[in-house]
Every structure is written in structure tokens, then in C-alpha cells.
Amino acid sequence: MxxxxxxxxxxxxxxxxxxxxxxxxxxxxxxxxxxxxxxxxxxxxxxxxxxxxxxxxxxxxxxxxxxxxxxxxxxxxxxxxxxxxxxxxxxxxxxxxxxxxxxxxxxxxxxxxxxxxxxxxxxxxxxxxxxxxxxxxxxxxxxxxxxxxxxxxxxxxxxxxxxxxxxxxxxxxxxxxxxxxxxxxxxxxxxxxxxxxxxxxxxxxxxxxxxxxxxxxxxxxxxxxxxxxxxxxxxxxxxxxxxxxxxxxxxxxxxxxxxxxxxxxxxxxxxxxxxxxxxxxxxxxxxxxxxxxxxxxxxxxxxxxxxxxxxxxxxxxxxxxxxxxxxxxxxxxxxxxxxxxxxxxxxxxxxxxxxxTRSYFAQFGVSTHLPNDWVRDVPRDPELIGGPQLFSxxxxxxxxxxxxxxxxxxxxxxxxxxxxxxxxxxxxxxxxxxxxxxxxxxxxxxxxxxxxxxxxxxxxxxxxxxxxxxxxxxxxxxxxNPSAEGRETQYFECVGRRALVDGDWKAVSPVPPTRAEGGAGGSWELYNLATDPTETQDLAETYPVRTLELAERWREEAWHNAVFPLDDDGSLHTTRPASEAAFAEPVTLVPFRPPLERFRSAQLTVLRSFRVEIDLTVRDGGAGVLLAHGDQGGGYLLALDGGSLLLSYNAYGDMHRARGAALGSGAHEITLRVDELPELRWRLSLEVDGVPDAVIERVPMLLGMAPFTGISVGYDYGGPVDWELHQRHRSYRLTGAEIERICVVPGARSRHDTTVLRSIGEAVAEIAD
Missing domain, CATH: 3.40.720.10 (Alkaline Phosphatase, subunit A)
Structure with missing residues (x-):
């Protein structure tokens, strides 16, 4: 053993x-x-x-x-x-x-x-x-x-x-x-x-x-x-x-x-x-x-x-x-x-x-430490809770x-x-x-x-x-038969938290053990569910031998059920296969198709800088969304609106907008740059034909599972990034202009990204060593 x-x-x-x-x-x-x-x-x-x-x-x-x-x-x-x-x-x-x-x-x-x-x-x-x-x-x-x-x-x-x-x-x-x-x-x-x-x-x-x-x-x-x-x-x-x-x-x-x-x-x-x-x-x-x-x-x-x-x-x-x-x-x-x-x-x-929270994604699924000034609940009218404008x-x-x-x-x-x-x-x-x-x-x-x-x-x-x-x-x-016997024993485990029910007794370890303590080690509590079904009286000190026996029984069940390794240092769930590195390569998208899937989209933008390159041909009266990524829970959008480019950024419900100069008819090269700043912030800037056009300074970076809705091109799919724009134009399908090319180019990963990519060969070699 x-x-x-x-x-x-x-x-x-x-x-x-x-x-x-x-x-x-x-x-x-x-x-x-x-x-x-x-x-x-x-x-x-x-x-x-x-x-x-x-x-x-x-x-x-x-x-x-x-x-x-x-x-x-x-x-x-x-x-x-x-x-x-x-x-x-x-x-x-x-x-x-x-x-x-x-x-x-x-x-x-x-x-x-x-x-x-x-x-x-x-x-x-x-x-x-x-x-x-x-x-x-x-x-x-x-x-x-x-x-x-x-x-x-x-x-x-x-x-x-x-x-x-x-x-x-x-x-x-x-x-x-x-x-x-x-x-x-x-x-x-x-x-x-x-x-x-x-x-x-x-x-x-x-x-x-x-x-x-x-x-x-x-x-x-x-x-x-x-x-x-x-x-x-x-x-x-x-x-x-x-x-x-x-x-x-x-x-x-x-x-x-x-x-x-x-x-x-x-x-x-x-x-x-x-x-x-x-x-x-x-x-x-x-x-x-x-x-x-x-x-x-x-x-x-x-x-x-x-x-x-x-x-x-x-x-x-x-x-x-x-x-x-x-x-x-x-x-x-x-x-x-x-x-x-x-x-x-x-x-x-x-x-x-x-x-x-009225800003669900400001904290859900976020694995990195958040700055002290991070807003976890953007204030909005309580009447909106439950409706399409809030993720609560x-x-x-x-x-x-x-x-x-x-x-x-x-x-x-x-x-x-x-x-x-x-x-x-x-x-x-x-x-x-x-x-x-x-x-x-x-x-x-x-x-x-x-x-x-x-x-x-x-x-x-x-x-x-x-x-x-x-x-x-x-x-x-x-x-x-109301008198028939039910199950006697069952183990439980979740992110290193452990428990075992055995008859009337339940042993619980609410925190993972250290590596030195091993699977049965660490702090355990003991409850008699027959007399205390709501776990109010810890009997571990009264019955130390029984507690240790149940902890060891949990360990045996864990080996039988492939529970190990436990996440004792927080790194188990940050290790991922090296094959996912391909998801962070530049992606050329096609207008008007269903959105790029959520996780696939996230590999291009989350916890990194990135840019979007667009070759656009505009005719008179051209209008509509060029690219949208996200929804009312957080996201960004670039649209041709009122003759100029509109850049919208939804920071978990806090809206930021910037407009560029008038965009004339003809062919244009547009670049949206999203650059990481300290304290998990982004700076968004637009260039048109190599000339700076609009900027949104220092906004909270979208983290975890935000943006949740994937990238759509030529329209804003599903939950809108910019509700006011949605009220006027719904999905705002692009007309009067053609997207000749649109490519999302990921930049360097943030230092806050703790993901470790492992290949099969490296994994086997390390275990062998």
C-alpha cells in the first residue's frame, strides 16, 4: 500500500x-x-x-x-x-x-x-x-x-x-x-x-x-x-x-x-x-x-x-x-x-x-485571484432579475x-x-x-x-x-416493502472533500489532506445519522478509533473507485492535454454561420491579449454587426452603425462604448486590439486602415466562462452584448457591406493563466522518472 x-x-x-x-x-x-x-x-x-x-x-x-x-x-x-x-x-x-x-x-x-x-x-x-x-x-x-x-x-x-x-x-x-x-x-x-x-x-x-x-x-x-x-x-x-x-x-x-x-x-x-x-x-x-x-x-x-x-x-x-x-x-x-x-x-x-449577484460570470468559474476592487454584482434594477437582461x-x-x-x-x-x-x-x-x-x-x-x-x-x-x-x-x-433494507455504505468525494456513510455513521473530511497525510489523513469529523441526521454533533473525539476506521474504509473505497489523485495543491484541474494548444491558433471565421462554440471561442480570448483582423468592403448605407462575442453576462461587439464603427464592451453588466470616425465606402482594413493590463484589466482599441480610431480604456477582463455565448460574425446571436443596440436592431444582421475576411488572432497567455498543458509522452516519462 x-x-x-x-x-x-x-x-x-x-x-x-x-x-x-x-x-x-x-x-x-x-x-x-x-x-x-x-x-x-x-x-x-x-x-x-x-x-x-x-x-x-x-x-x-x-x-x-x-x-x-x-x-x-x-x-x-x-x-x-x-x-x-x-x-x-x-x-x-x-x-x-x-x-x-x-x-x-x-x-x-x-x-x-x-x-x-x-x-x-x-x-x-x-x-x-x-x-x-x-x-x-x-x-x-x-x-x-x-x-x-x-x-x-x-x-x-x-x-x-x-x-x-x-x-x-x-x-x-x-x-x-x-x-x-x-x-x-x-x-x-x-x-x-x-x-x-x-x-x-x-x-x-x-x-x-x-x-x-x-x-x-x-x-x-x-x-x-x-x-x-x-x-x-x-x-x-x-x-x-x-x-x-x-x-x-x-x-x-x-x-x-x-x-x-x-x-x-x-x-x-x-x-x-x-x-x-x-x-x-x-x-x-x-x-x-x-x-x-x-x-x-x-x-x-x-x-x-x-x-x-x-x-x-x-x-x-x-x-x-x-x-x-x-x-x-x-x-x-x-x-x-x-x-x-x-x-x-x-x-x-x-x-x-x-x-x-446580478453579474453571474463576474465570479462563477473564475479560478484566479481577483483584485480587491473587483465588482462581483453590478448594481441594476431588481425588477430585471430573472429576465433576459440579467444573469443572476x-x-x-x-x-x-x-x-x-x-x-x-x-x-x-x-x-x-x-x-x-x-x-x-x-x-x-x-x-x-x-x-x-x-x-x-x-x-x-x-x-x-x-x-x-x-x-x-x-x-x-x-x-x-x-x-x-x-x-x-x-x-x-x-x-x-417499507421494511426492506437500503444501502449500507457509500463513499463521497469532491475537490478533495471526503465522506463515507456506513450504516448509521458518517465520517466527513471537509478539506483535502496534504500530500504527506495521504488519502485517509487530514481532519475527520464523525456523526451518528440515526440520532443526528443534520450533522450537528461531531463525535470524532468521543470515538477516535471508529473515526480512523471509517477514514481508512474511505481510502479503500477510493482506490476501488479510481478516486485518486486528490487535488491536494489545487493543480489537478489546471492540467490539460497538450492537444488543446491547437485551439489557441488563429481562426478565420465565416459570416452568418452559427456561432463558434463557447469553449472553442474562449481559447482565443480568455486570460490573454488578442486581436481581430477584418477586411471589410462598405457600400452606401452599410450597417450591422461585424463580430459579437458574449451576451448580457459579459462580452464585446463591433458594429457598423450610423456610418461609423461602434465598439461595445459589456463588463458583466457595466456597459462601455466608443465610436470611431465616419467610415466611407470602399475597402477597409480594421483591427480590434484587446491588450492585457495589470490587475486583470483589458484595453480595447480600434484601427482603421492603420490609423487609430476608437478606444475603451481599462475595463475588467472577461474571465472564467465569460464570454459565454460564442463568436458570431455578421450578426449578434442569442443574448445580446449591447441591450440598447438589440432594442433598436435585434440581431442586427449586416447589410450593405461584405466581410471579405475576419480572423481572430490570440496573443500571449496571461501570467494569471495557471493552465499546464501535458502531452502523453511527457506524462509517461515523468511518471516513469
Whole structure:
């Protein structure tokens, strides 16, 4: 064991990259007569208490309906982050064995962090399709490396290659609901250059789902279907429709302290939490960053309440989407024979910070240290929260309400990060005792359970090799018998934070160990979940031997599940394959095509200086966008407007504009230079035919996942960079001028960019040394 210990921490070691899988299509069978339809509805970042059956004040009548005639699981746990939970749900494997020790925005090369589903792990969709099901998916995929989302990428990890007949949605981790940054249908990007003013993505996901079902039934009235509906709500930026927001106006004026107490009281009445449970208080409930509601200024209370009204509207819209699907199935006479599984991928998130934000990308996904004067929440009218002009996230005080009664949040291995709602419904199932279930169920148990309920055997081979044995087990016996036993043991890990549940006991290590301490080392806490389900009494000092035993048990589970190396020095997720260096080469773009994909665009501009070279021929009356990169969350735009060049820069909601001199007819060489300045700032300058034309001095650099919408040429796709320009011209398609050539030329990387590119040969050589 000592010989392996060095690999338990990253410690700056080089990565060894795995080869990509090849597509494989299993043979289809005919489903058994009367086989049930299956709908899995997964909601993003939904807290344990956010649905009516789990104590929420948010009206969720459709969720209530399936809960009243189904099974409500009070002891269901998932992974602490979204991609790992999705991988486990679809494969029945533990997250790291499924390749997802982290979300699909990392690529250090280790087996537990490939961020690609294993070639020898059949998905739930693949098994059901082989068993005679039609397989549909809408919404968030988030199971493909971000470097393989562009239009020339290997698609072996895209939904259709992993078992789905039809797909529509956003393959990235999230998107704007009013102006999605990129939509994919099946294997191709959707070429839509302008969205309607009342467009809303959740509505389209429902329409696409209904259309898939209708088209199946027109052609085959008997074939069962599997629909995986992966909501983009309620992940940030939290957005909702105005009519739904208005319905929740005034609901949260009492504040987060009172709402948390009210939810906890309802949970005890409903039996969702035991009567002896206590609500974590003081430091255990993050009181250091969550002020008492009554201590806030009136303007703060108004702003923060508005954030929660929008969040409630988003949850309301999830319920409405379920209702529309149920109504369609009821009309078809198929609702009773449809299994519905509704859950969340992890706990509610604290990424909004103490005050929430109206400038989501000013802090989300930013890995570098920010200057002291960095503005994380550009002030704007609270009435705009939830609408298309703002990318917002609610304050951590409301996230604590979402996770009632548990402590901590998404990405934590405390219960607030991993304890989620789960409801299973199947009205025509054989007579079984429905109602509450308090058995421990983990996300990897869902696929085996669904397959058994559907009467479909899991595939035993994929890609020409034997399939991995699943880690999950069917819990059909738990549905049938309230006294049946649930899961006994499960490990958890996220960015070095560790935990192990073993029976009534849970060991938690909230910070990564040092390399010297090893995988079982560092600081551990111990809780008895039978007597203290909300983790309020650390018993590690009382039971030191048991704590050490559970820590060592976690280490054994970690080796079995490819959890190592741990990110002990913060460098695991900054190491990436050298093949990505090609993304930082100059790119010549084509006007009027769908935007260059988000990650591909970012490699040209983020944490670096760059320039854009444009050869433009102007006729009389020429006008429109030359290039746009980003949206209301942050971006830059260059347009021919009113006879001159307009340069717009959106610094996370703070607008800057500069105009050049009149641009006459004829051919012109235009250069936009974006140069890095100290303190993570940029200077933007324009040259026309070699002569300086306009400048925007010293603005905050766009970081992390901003600009979020990729580069569009000849129009401003989707969410506009400059809202005022959008109000006058919408996407402002270029007319009266021709872009003869447009090229984005990346400059030197910023010293703030900590990315390390490794090639396979170098990685193997370093490990050998």
C-alpha cells in the first residue's frame, strides 16, 4: 500500500491520458407487451426542501400529485456536483468509476477524471433501447468534455452515440433560458439566428418532448419510450418568465430565517425529517456569511427577496413542465403505465455569495485571484432579475433554505451537498405500499431499479468487451416493502472533500489532506445519522478509533473507485492535454454561420491579449454587426452603425462604448486590439486602415466562462452584448457591406493563466522518472 500512496494526491504529477471510445450500436429487441414508459426528470441544483412534498411553500401541484400516489424517499443521496451525478444515474456506476470525479470542464487525464463515460459502461438509454424502447432526451447533457463540444469534435460521447434516438438541448453545463448560448438537435447545432421576444427554453424543452412522443405514437402505438428530461433550471443564471415571477411576488418578505424555520416545521409534520432532528445553527449553518434577515437594510431585503421570488418561479416552471407531460400522457391513456422518477443532481448552491449577484460570470468559474476592487454584482434594477437582461444567482441565505434542514451546499460532502429529493411514481404498478421511504438510496441505484421495473436486462457487453459490473443495486424491494433494507455504505468525494456513510455513521473530511497525510489523513469529523441526521454533533473525539476506521474504509473505497489523485495543491484541474494548444491558433471565421462554440471561442480570448483582423468592403448605407462575442453576462461587439464603427464592451453588466470616425465606402482594413493590463484589466482599441480610431480604456477582463455565448460574425446571436443596440436592431444582421475576411488572432497567455498543458509522452516519462 505504501508504494501507491504518492498517487493519492495530485502533487503536481503529470497526467496520463486515456484513449477515446468508439461508437457502438447494440441490437434492438422488442419490448414486452405492456412495458411501461419511463420518464426521468432531473432538476439542476434543486435543494432538498424546494418541492412541496419536502416542505416547500412553493406550490408544486403536479409534483404533489405524483408524490401522493408514489414513493417519496427521504434518505436519497447523490454526488455533490452535477456531471458526476448524471454519469452515475445513467450508468449505475459510482461517479469516479463512471469517469466523472468532477464536472465536464476538466481533463487531467486520470481514469476517475476523464469526463467521458467509459466505453465498457452501457448507459440506461443503451440498455432500454436494446430492450425495445424508443429513447429520447431533452435538456442538459454535461457528459462530454468541453473541448469536444465544437462542430469538428469527435461525437462518440454525445447523446445519440450513448443510446438516445433523439436529442434536443444544451450540451454544456447550463445556459440562458431566454437566449440559449447554443442548442443542439441530435448531432448538429441548431442554426437559429434570432430568438422571439417571448422565447423561453423550458417551454421549448417541453414542446420538443411532446413532439417526440407524438411522432412515436403516430408511427407506433405500442412501443414504450424512455424520456430523460434534464432541466437547465434551477442552475444559475436563475431565470424565469415574468408571469411566473409575478405569481410569487411578496412571498419572501419575511426573509430566510423565517422561511427556513417554516420549512423545517412542515418537514417534521410530513415525516420528511424525524422529530428528534435539530436545525443546525450558528457556525454550522454558515452564520458567518449569512446575516440575520432583520439586520439587513430595507433595500437589501427587497433585493434579496426578489432573487428568491425568481428562484421560486423557476421551481414553479419545473412543476408546470411535469404537468404538461402528464396531461399529454393522460390524453393518450398512458399516464397510469408511466414510471416517473423526479430528483435533483445535487444540493442547492452557495455560488451566489452572501449578497447574491446580478453579474453571474463576474465570479462563477473564475479560478484566479481577483483584485480587491473587483465588482462581483453590478448594481441594476431588481425588477430585471430573472429576465433576459440579467444573469443572476440568489444569495447563500436562500441556498440554506433550499437545503433545509441540512448544513452546507453543492460541492460539499456534508448532507447539504448530497442529500436530495427523490420521488418515484407508477400508478398502475402492482399493489404496493406507497408512501415515505427512509432507506438509504444512492444515485447509482436508479438505473438498475428502472431496468428492473421496465423488465429490461442490462447490457452485458458494450464496444465488444464485457460491461463493467454496476455499483448500484435495484431498490425495487424497497418499493415493495417499507421494511426492506437500503444501502449500507457509500463513499463521497469532491475537490478533495471526503465522506463515507456506513450504516448509521458518517465520517466527513471537509478539506483535502496534504500530500504527506495521504488519502485517509487530514481532519475527520464523525456523526451518528440515526440520532443526528443534520450533522450537528461531531463525535470524532468521543470515538477516535471508529473515526480512523471509517477514514481508512474511505481510502479503500477510493482506490476501488479510481478516486485518486486528490487535488491536494489545487493543480489537478489546471492540467490539460497538450492537444488543446491547437485551439489557441488563429481562426478565420465565416459570416452568418452559427456561432463558434463557447469553449472553442474562449481559447482565443480568455486570460490573454488578442486581436481581430477584418477586411471589410462598405457600400452606401452599410450597417450591422461585424463580430459579437458574449451576451448580457459579459462580452464585446463591433458594429457598423450610423456610418461609423461602434465598439461595445459589456463588463458583466457595466456597459462601455466608443465610436470611431465616419467610415466611407470602399475597402477597409480594421483591427480590434484587446491588450492585457495589470490587475486583470483589458484595453480595447480600434484601427482603421492603420490609423487609430476608437478606444475603451481599462475595463475588467472577461474571465472564467465569460464570454459565454460564442463568436458570431455578421450578426449578434442569442443574448445580446449591447441591450440598447438589440432594442433598436435585434440581431442586427449586416447589410450593405461584405466581410471579405475576419480572423481572430490570440496573443500571449496571461501570467494569471495557471493552465499546464501535458502531452502523453511527457506524462509517461515523468511518471516513469
Amino acid at each position: 505504501e508504494a501507491r500512496r504518492g498517487y493519492e494526491s495530485f502533487g503536481g504529477r503529470a497526467a496520463e491520458f486515456v484513449s477515446e471510445s468508439t461508437p457502438w450500436w447494440p441490437a434492438r429487441a422488442q419490448a414486452a407487451p405492456g412495458a411501461p414508459n419511463v420518464i426521468v426528470m432531473l432538476v439542476d441544483d434543486l435543494g432538498f426542501s424546494d418541492l412541496g412534498p419536502f416542505g416547500s411553500e412553493i406550490p408544486t401541484p403536479n409534483v404533489d400529485r405524483i408524490a401522493d400516489d408514489g414513493w417519496v424517499f427521504t434518505n436519497y443521496r447523490t454526488a455533490p456536483m452535477c456531471s458526476p451525478a448524471r454519469a452515475a444515474l445513467l450508468t449505475g456506476l459510482n461517479p469516479h468509476r463512471a469517469g466523472f470525479g468532477y464536472v465536464a470542464h476538466t481533463d487531467p487525464g486520470y481514469p476517475g477524471f476523464t469526463c467521458e463515460l467509459p466505453a465498457d459502461a452501457p448507459t440506461l438509454a443503451e440498455s432500454l433501447r436494446a430492450g425495445g424502447y424508443a429513447t429520447f432526451m431533452v435538456g442538459k447533457w454535461h457528459l462530454t468534455l468541453e473541448s469536444r463540444l465544437h462542430d469538428a469534435a469527435d461525437r462518440s460521447s454525445w447523446p445519440l452515440q450513448r443510446g438516445f434516438d433523439r436529442y434536443f438541448g444544451s450540451m454544456d453545463g447550463f445556459t440562458s433560458l431566454h437566449h440559449p448560448h447554443r442548442l443542439v438537435r441530435d448531432n448538429s447545432v441548431v442554426d437559429v439566428q434570432e430568438f422571439a421576444e417571448d422565447y423561453f427554453l423550458t417551454d421549448q424543452l417541453v414542446e420538443e418532448s411532446l413532439g417526440m412522443i407524438d411522432e412515436l405514437r403516430v408511427n407506433d402505438t405500442r412501443k414504450p419510450f424512455f424520456l430523460y428530461f434534464a432541466h437547465t433550471s434551477v442552475h444559475g443564471p436563475i431565470q424565469a418568465k415574468r408571469v411566473d415571477i409575478d405569481r410569487h411576488r411578496g412571498r419572501y418578505e419575511a426573509g430566510w430565517n423565517a422561511l427556513r424555520e417554516a420549512r423545517f416545521a412542515r418537514q417534521r409534520e410530513l415525516g420528511i425529517v424525524p422529530q428528534h432532528a435539530s436545525l443546525p445553527s450558528e457556525a454550522l449553518s454558515d452564520c458567518d456569511r449569512i446575516p440575520e434577515w432583520d439586520s439587513l437594510e430595507a433595500a437589501e431585503r427587497e433585493l434579496f427577496a426578489r432573487h428568491m421570488e425568481v428562484y421560486a418561479a423557476a421551481v414553479d416552471e419545473v412543476d408546470q413542465s411535469l404537468g404538461r407531460l402528464m396531461a399529454q400522457l393522460e390524453q393518450l391513456g398512458e399516464l397510469d403505465n408511466t414510471i416517473i422518477v423526479l430528483t435533483s443532481d445535487n444540493g442547492g448552491t452557495a455560488e451566489g455569495g452572501s449578497s447574491g 444567482q440568489y444569495p447563500v441565505g436562500w441556498a440554506r433554505v433550499s437545503n433545509t434542514p441540512f448544513r452546507s451546499f453543492k460541492s460539499s460532502t456534508y448532507e447539504g451537498g448530497v442529500h436530495a429529493p427523490l420521488i418515484v411514481s407508477w400508478p398502475s404498478a402492482p399493489a404496493r405500499a406507497r408512501g415515505l421511504r427512509d432507506q438509504f438510496v444512492f444515485v447509482s441505484d436508479l438505473a438498475p431499479t428502472i431496468l428492473e421495473l421496465a423488465g429490461v436486462a442490462p447490457l452485458t457487453r458494450r464496444d465488444g468487451v464485457p460491461a463493467q459490473d454496476p455499483d448500484g443495486r435495484s431498490v425495487v424491494d424497497v418499493l415493495e
